[in-house]
Amino acid sequence: xxEIKSYKDLLIWQKGIKIVxxxxxxxxxFPQEELYALTTHLKRASVSIRSNIAEGYGRNTDxxxxxxxxxxxxxxxxxxxxxLITNELGFIANKTxxxxxxxxxxxxxxxxxxxxxxxKN
Numbered sequence: 001x002x003e004i005k006s007y008k009d010l011l012i013w014q015k016g017i018k019i020v021x022x023x024x025x026x027x028x029x030f031p032q033e034e035l036y037a038l039t040t041h042l043k044r045a046s047v048s049i050r051s052n053i054a055e056g057y058g059r060n061t062d063x064x065x066x067x068x069x070x071x072x073x074x075x076x077x078x079x080x081x082x083x084l085i086t087n088e089l090g091f092i093a094n095k096t097x098x099x100x101x102x103x104x105x106x107x108x109x110x111x112x113x114x115x116x117x118x119x120k121n
Contacts, residue, residue: 007057012072012111016050019108022101023079029093030086038091042082048075049108062119069116076105076112 007013023046027039049072056068083092083101092098 004057007054010053010057010115012069012108012115013050013053013057015104015108015111016053016072019049019076019079019101019104020046022097022104026092026094026097026101030091034091038082038086042079042086045075045079045082048072049079066116066119069112069119073109073112073116076109080105 004010020043023042027034027042030039052068052072052075056065056072059065059068080102083098086092087098
């Protein structure tokens with residue numbers, strides 16, 4: 001973590017906001033009865049990605065940071081699963097946005113994996 005002065009310098013943290021933004025856009029069209037179920041869960045999980053990256057960085061050890069990156073990656077897979085469920089339930093009105101989110105999740109996951117490997121070496 002030598003040349004990185006802040007968690008804000010991390011590309012994985014910077015990219016995380018894109019997923020948050022896309023999720024918030026997508027759930028606007030979900031049924032009202034899902035407001036406190038899948039909608040809220042998706043929003044929280046998307047925010048969790050970036051939050052755990054920041055918290056892990058703040059712990060000041062590579063081992064702890066790696067643990068929080070694992071949690072962030074878990075949130076990505078949680079979102080992906082919930083998106084698959086919402087699609088199966090017919091809640092996805094914008095398939096282009098849905099596909100974009102899935103692509104962003106895949107890209108962010110790869111970036112987290114790669115960064116996590118640098119901490120373990």
